[in-house]
Amino acid sequence: MQRILNNPDNIVDEMLSGFLKTHNDIVEKTHNQRVVKSKESVENRVGVVTGGGSGHKPAFIGYVGKNMCDAVAVGEICSSPTAVAFFDAFKAANGGKGVACLYGNYSGDNMNVKMAVKMAKKEGIEVKTVVANDDVASAPKDQREKRRGVAGEVLMWKIGGAKANKGASLDEVINAAQKAIDNTRSIGIGLTPCVLPAVGHPNFEIKEGTMEVGIGHHGEPGIEVCPLETANNMAKRMVDVVLPDYPFVKGDEVVVLVSGLGATPVMELYVLYDEIERLISAKGIKIHKSYVGNYFTSLEMMGATLTVMKLDDELKELIDMPANSVGLKQF
Amino acid sequence: MQRILNNPDNIVDEMLSGFLKTHNDIVEKTHNQRVVKSKESVENRVGVVTGGGSGHKPAFIGYVGKNMCDAVAVGEICSSPTAVAFFDAFKAANGGKGVACLYGNYSGDNMNVKMAVKMAKKEGIEVKTVVANDDVASAPKDQREKRRGVAGEVLMWKIGGAKANKGASLDEVINAAQKAIDNTRSIGIGLTPCVLPAVGHPNFEIKEGTMEVGIGHHGEPGIEVCPLETANNMAKRMVDVVLPDYPFVKGDEVVVLVSGLGATPVMELYVLYDEIERLISAKGIKIHKSYVGNYFTSLEMMGATLTVMKLDDELKELIDMPANSVGLKQF
Amino acid sequence: MKTFRNKEGKKILFSMVKAIQDNKAYLSEVDGLIGDGDHGANMNKGFTVFETRFKEENISFTDGLAELGTILLTEIGGSMGPIYGTILIDMAEAAEDKDEIDLNTFSKMLSTGLEGLSGIVDAKVGDKTLVDTLAPAVDALNNAVKENKSFDAALIDMKKAAEAGRESTKNLVAKFGRSSRLGERSRGVLDAGATSCCIILTAMADSINDLLVKESANVQ
Amino acid sequence: MKTFRNKEGKKILFSMVKAIQDNKAYLSEVDGLIGDGDHGANMNKGFTVFETRFKEENISFTDGLAELGTILLTEIGGSMGPIYGTILIDMAEAAEDKDEIDLNTFSKMLSTGLEGLSGIVDAKVGDKTLVDTLAPAVDALNNAVKENKSFDAALIDMKKAAEAGRESTKNLVAKFGRSSRLGERSRGVLDAGATSCCIILTAMADSINDLLVKESANVQ
C-alpha cells in the first residue's frame, strides 16, 4: 500500500485539519470535529446539509460553500457519519427557516439521518430530506427506492444550494432537490479496486483485463463483469444504460457529469466524454453544460461514472448560478 | 493496464476534443489542432503562453483562462509540443504587445521554444521567455539552470497571467514571472510509477515499501530511494529540502502548493499538508495562501509535490487576483 | 445459580470487548468477501473507546451497555453505530432498575434490543443480516423461559441458536446493507453482522455463565 | 561505383523508415531503462507519417530528407522533432542542387547535419547522446575523403564508427536529456538516441551501398 498516511485511524481527523487550514476562505470548523460549515451566512434562509463517509474527495466536504451545502457531517472512510454529527450539521446550517438534508441512499446514512432528524425535531429544528438514488445499476427501475446515490448527488447539492440561496422555502428547496435527483441517472465502470488504509489490501477484486459495469462507490458489485473495452465502447455501454432508464429523449436538455473514481488520469475522462457527448448529441439530446473531472471518487479506484440530469427552466437557472466550493467553482 | 483508452496514438487528440467540448466557456480551439486558446481577449496587452507534454492534467491546457495563460501548445504524452505548435500559440496569444512564454526546463521544450521564438521573430512577434526551474531535487543549487520545472509553474502562470491582465509591458510580465519562479522551490516524492498508454508497462520502478524522494514528473529519478515513511516524516523531509534551498526564513510570507501526482487520494494530500503547514509555521514563516489538490500530475503516479513561493507586495497582489481556468479558479 | 448481580456485570462487557478485539481481523475479512471489509475495524473502534473510557470505572452491566451503546451511536457512525447502539441501549433500558438479573430479565433485555432494532431497520430473518443471529437467540431465551429452563441451560440454547443463525446466513442472499447489491453473488459467504452478533452473544453468555457459577459458589 | 543518383534515393529513405519501424519496441525499451520509454514511439510516429505521405510519390534523396525532417520538426515535437529534424533538413540543404551524390557530397551532408545539431543542443561527444554516434560517423567519412577511399569502403568505416560510438554510450554518464538526472545511475546502459542514430546511419549506408552496386552494374 503506497500511501501517504500516519495512523490510518486518524486519517479523517488529519485530513479535516489540513482541509480547514487550506480552505479557510470557504469553510470553517464547528464545535463538533466531524462537522464542517460554510462561511456563508444561513440567516433567514433554508440551510442545506449533507454528509457521508470519507474517501470520496471532493465529496462531501468539498461541496460546502456559496450556493452549495452549508454544513456537512463527516464519517470515517466509507462509513456513515454519526447521528450526532448529522444533528450538529443541522444545527450549524439552521438559520431559522429549516434545513434540507440532501444525502445518498446508504443504509448507514439512512439510519443516522433518521435519528438525527428526530433529535432536531426535539430541539425545534425542522429538517426535511431528499435521498439521492441516481445509480441505475444498483436496483431495477421498479425498485428505485433501493438505488444508491452516486455522483448525481453533486448536481442535487448544486440545485438545492442554489435554490436555498434564492430565498426559497424549505418545501421549495426540497422539491427542487427532489426533482433534480428524480431527473438524474448515473452509472459507473470500475477498472481497479481500492484499498482502505486501515485494511491494507483491496477488499474486492477486478481482474486485470476486465471491468465491472455498474460498480458502486465502495466497490459494491455491479451488474456485469466483462472484458476491458475501448473508451468508445465503455461510453456506449454507459449511455445505453443511462438514457433509456429515465428515459432521456430527443429534444431534452441535459447536464452531463463524468467523474473519475480517483486514480484514472483526468485525460482519460476527457477521452471518454468526447464519445459520450457524441452519442448523446446524436440522439438529439442537447447538452446544456458538462462537468468532467474528479467530482466523486473512491480513494484510488480506477474507473469513471456517467451522470445525466434532465433540465427544465427551474433546474437550468439553478445549475447556471455561480458556486464557490472546493469541488465545484463556477463564475 | 486498466485504462480508459481507444488507440493510444490518438489519446491526445481525443482528450483535446473532449476538453474543448466541456470547457467551451473558457477555451476555444485554433486552426492548429494542438493549440488551445483562451476566450479572453489579448487585444492591446501582453499574451501569456505555455506548453508541454500531455498527461499532467490539469497542466497545461487546464491553466488557460482569465488571468492565467492565453494559449497553450500541446504535446504528445510526456513529450514537448512541436516548434510549430509553440509558434502558433504565440500567434494566438499575440495582441500586439508581445508574448511571454512561460514554460518548464526540459530539453525538448527548450529546443522547440527556441525554434518557435525564431519563427515568431521572422513574423515580427516579440516573444520573451521564462524557464521554470523550481525542482530542487533535479540539480545542485549552483546549477539552478539545469533544474526541471515542476508544480511551481502553476504559480508562475498565475503571476504572469495576472500581471499581463493588469496591462503591464512585456518586460514587466517577464520580470514578474521570473521573480515568481526565482522565489519558488519544489520537491516531489513518488510512491508508484506510471504507465504510458502507448508503452503499456511502467518504464521505471518504485518498489512496494519504498519511496523515491525528488522524483520528476516523468519518473526522472530523484535524489534518494528510501523505505516508505509516514505522512509526517514525508512532510518533514520535503520541508527540510525546500526551505533551506531558497532559503525561506522566519518572517517570510509564502504561498504553499501541495499537488498530488495523479492517483494518490486527495484526502492524503490534506493529511500531508496538515503537517507541512505545522512545520512551516513553526519556523515563523507565514502561509498567506495554500493550494492542495491535483494541480500538476503524472498520469496515474502516486505521490505528491511540495512547492513554496516567497511573496513580496507585487507577488501577493498578483496571486490574490481572481482566476478562471479549469485547473485554478479563484474568486 | 439463577441470577447475577447487575453491578458485577462489568466483566461481561469487557469480555464482549475482548471478543471483538480478538476477532477484528476476522470480521473485516468476512465483510471483505461481500461487503467493504471494514466491519472488524468499525466494531473494534467503538468497543475499544468504551474499554479505554471505562477500564478504571466501576460500572454495572446495564449502565455499561447503555454507555457502550451511546458510544456506538454518537461516536462511531456507519451502520453499526445505530444498529448495535440501539440494541444495547434498549437492552439496558429494559433492566436499568434491576440489581439482580435473572433469566427472565435477560430474556426481556434481548427481546427489547431486537425490538429496538426493528424500529430502525427493515431486515427480517432470512435477509442475511445480524437479525438472523439475534432473532433466534431471542427466541431461544424466550422458549427457555417458557420451559422453565435454568439460566445456564438457557445460555447454552441461546449460543446454539445464535451459531445456527449465523451459519444460516451462509446460504442466504443479502437483502440489506452493502452486500445486498450482489444478489445471488452474495450467497455462500457468512454475513459480517451476523458473525459479530454471534461473537458478542457468545461472549455475553460465557461470561454471564462465569458469574452464575461464582454466584452459586457464593451461595453454597 | 562512385556515386548514386539523388532522384533514386527514395529507397534510402524508405529503408531508414523500415529500420525505425522494425526497431520501435527495441528503442522504447532502451529508452525505458534510463529515460521515459517513448523513443521508439516518437521516432516511429514521424517516420511512419513520412512513409504514408510519400509512399506513392516520386521524391529524391535530398527532397525526402527535407520532407522527413520537416515532418519531425513540425509534427512530432519532443526532443526528436528538433534534433533529427535539424540534422535531416541541414543534410538536405547541403546537397539539394546535386543530381549525383558522391562520397565528398555525402560526407559534407552529414557534417552539415552535425553542425546544425550543434546549433540547437549543447551536447558534445562523451555526453551520452546521439552526438556520440553521429560525430564519429562524420569523422569517419571525412577521413575516408582525405584518404581517397571508395564510397563503399567509406560507408563501411562510417557504420563501424557509428556502432563504436553507440557502444561507447554504454559506459558514459548522461549529461543531457531526461536520463541526465540519473547521474551515475545512467551508466551501464545504451543511450536511446545514440542507438536510433546508429540504426538510421546503418540503414542509410546499406541502402546507399545497394544503389552504388546498381550504378556500377549499369556502367559495366
Ligand SMILES: Nc1ncnc2c1ncn2[C@@H]1O[C@H](COP(=O)(O)OP(=O)(O)O)[C@@H](O)[C@H]1O
Ligand atoms: N439495513 C440493514 N439492516 C440490517 N442490517 C444491516 C443493514 N445494513 C448493514 N447491516 C448489517 O451490517 C453489517 C455490515 O456492517 P459494517 O461492515 O460495519 O458496515 P458497512 O456496511 O457500513 O460497512 C452487515 O453484515 C449486516 O449484518
Ligand SMILES: Nc1ncnc2c1ncn2[C@@H]1O[C@H](COP(=O)(O)OP(=O)(O)O)[C@@H](O)[C@H]1O
Ligand atoms: N539536450 C539534448 N541534447 C542532445 N541529445 C538529447 C538531448 N535531449 C535528448 N537527447 C537525445 O534524445 C534521446 C531521447 O529521445 P526521446 O526518448 O525520443 O525523447 P524524450 O527524452 O523527450 O523522451 C536521448 O537518448 C538523447 O540521445
Ligand SMILES: [Mg+2]
Ligand atoms: Mg463500511
Ligand SMILES: [Mg+2]
Ligand atoms: Mg518522452
Ligand SMILES: [Mg+2]
Ligand atoms: Mg462494511
Ligand SMILES: [Mg+2]
Ligand atoms: Mg524518451
